Amino acid sequence: MGILKKFFGGKASIQQLPVGTITVDRQGNIVASTVSSAFPRALLQTIAADVLELLKEARAVQMPLSEVSLHFVSLRITVRELRGGAIIFLSPQTAPNKSARP
């Protein structure tokens, strides 16, 4: 197995999609999170910063948004404005688990 790791290195690594909710304050600091601790904290911080930037820029062009949903093929990020901060829902949009199928 060690040899395989040497050959393939980190190139083939893929991360799982985040699931859960994070609450961020107006500075982008994460106040609360239900996302697995295995998911990189830095990436959560990136999500928080990016969505706050979206909301802030919308306010700046006189278009205050109460909710934003980013729909990717495999993930939905729903953001609700929370007095300058935000609550962010992360929901993977994948095919259902085998155990959940009838």
Add this chain to the structure above:
Amino acid sequence: METRHKILILDDDAEWLALCRDQLTTLPSHPDILTANNAKRALALLETEEVRLLISDLVMPRIDGLQMIAIVRRRFPGIRMVVLSGMEEEEYRSRAYALGVDLFWLKTEMQRNGKLFCECIESLLGQSDRDNDTGFRGVQSKSLMDIIQMECLSRSSTVLRITRGPLVARLWILDGELRDAECEGARGEAAFQRLLAWKTGTFENLPPEADRERTIFKPVNALLLESAQTMDETANPSLDSEESDLHRKTMWKLSLITRERAEFVVSVPLDGTEPEALGTQNMDTLAPWTKHAAEIAQRLGERLEAGPLSHVGCVSPERQLILLANNTHAFLLGWPPESEENLLEKSRQLVASWES
């Protein structure tokens, strides 16, 4: 020396992998068959082997097929992809095709009609590079004109359903005669002319409808000739007609917005050229926001490996907004706050018509 292509099959079911391997070894081109029972191993193989075709299941633990396809499409754009799944719901078929897979097969169909499946795989292995492909899925290198002529010459009775992204058009053919057409809100000859401007898409044959009201009375060859002349003129416009063309396009776009009951559309080219907006006075502020929002969303999607951006939906006290982005443009569509219909579908159709 003849090249042996490599096929990688990804499925978490070991018995199914063995079955597929047995089936595909019978292909006339004798491809090398590689197998993987999880996405991580499949990606490792794709890094090291020159795989021509990936056949992937959809439902797998940890990383599922849709995410895998999105990753492969981005990292290995040249690889052809086939989904082989037990998921019968139309939603998964649409999502897979939206991600750019070449074929979607149900496992039950593959077992029932293994020969046809093998022929499709053989055909995919033999095709030239993706960049050179033109035409309609299923009939490579054939234009829509060719397909219609084929149906009419063979005196077919069918309904041709043609899809280009969110746009759907239909042609009713009875005993080799074109009787009716529907496309982008138009009907009859106007719809037929509009449809012939489509360069790519997918088509399928539906059962004929003998009692369909006839709206087209000209012979199909005469209509095709007229369309060809119109397309030639459009491709080589005279200077005098450019201004009136621009006016006509603007009126057409305005009528689209009015018909769909949208408030406004902002179209922002991603190459930095001049944006375009209809229905709003705030283009100067909305266009930069649209572009930046699309960039942020696409960047986030890439970092999270969540696949391509489908759309961004926004709610404000005054309206609902849908942001759509493709490789060349970002579009922001404003809708009244009380709109409850399928805004996403309407937005996609509006943008597709806008671009055409």
